[in-house]
Amino acid sequence: MQKKKYHGPVEATADILSGRWKPLILWALRDGTLRFGQIEEELSAYKPNITQRMLTKQLRELENDGLIARKVYPEVPPRVEYTLTERYRSLMPIVEQMYNWGKEHMADRIEHE
Amino acid sequence: MQKKKYHGPVEATADILSGRWKPLILWALRDGTLRFGQIEEELSAYKPNITQRMLTKQLRELENDGLIARKVYPEVPPRVEYTLTERYRSLMPIVEQMYNWGKEHMADRIEHE
């Protein structure tokens, strides 16, 4: 599949991160590897709850954009682990700042966590 | 209108910035005040071109979330200026990092600028 082209850096980065669950997935992966089910669990606080279809889709897109790596263990039952790619760890500061900024400026609009 | 509630800081900040044109508008406003038409012009490089309806909508949303201020000058023809709010200038680093990261990691997918 042909990858989308952009007209400027901000547009490109913003698009990479656009998707209901993407920033949350990246945030969940901030301190290491997680299995499919663990990510699902991490996001269980958010409503509406993420479906397996959506989680799969967004993970694939993040993978296609090189932000995360997918490792399949040939076992039964299957085990699949997701990790931030080394090259794209440089994106983490952005998500971290989203966390910090939100915590400081949006506290009144955050229900629980 | 009741403002949306969130379950975590990352979700909140991401949602504030979500919208085809929002990061681009904030980026355009990085070094000062711009008139409605100037913003339109700044974004004219992007396709499909932003419509007046869309620009108005996204500006209003950014205003409602307190990211930008709107100043109307009672003249004919009308003049309206937009500026980043002082309080929310703290969000700029995020957009700046989007610019830097995109420039470094997405160069091959950026057509012109």
Next chain:
DNA sequence: CAGAATCCACCAGGATACTG
């Protein structure tokens, strides 16, 4: 356990025309 396959609703975003 980690998905694939369908089906579907909604609305963000766009096209176009009009105006104080």
Next chain:
DNA sequence: CAGTATCCTGGTGGATTCTG
């Protein structure tokens, strides 16, 4: 100049069922 007012469409995201 800086917007409204309508109308419309694509595709994102969700619900549900099935499976290696």
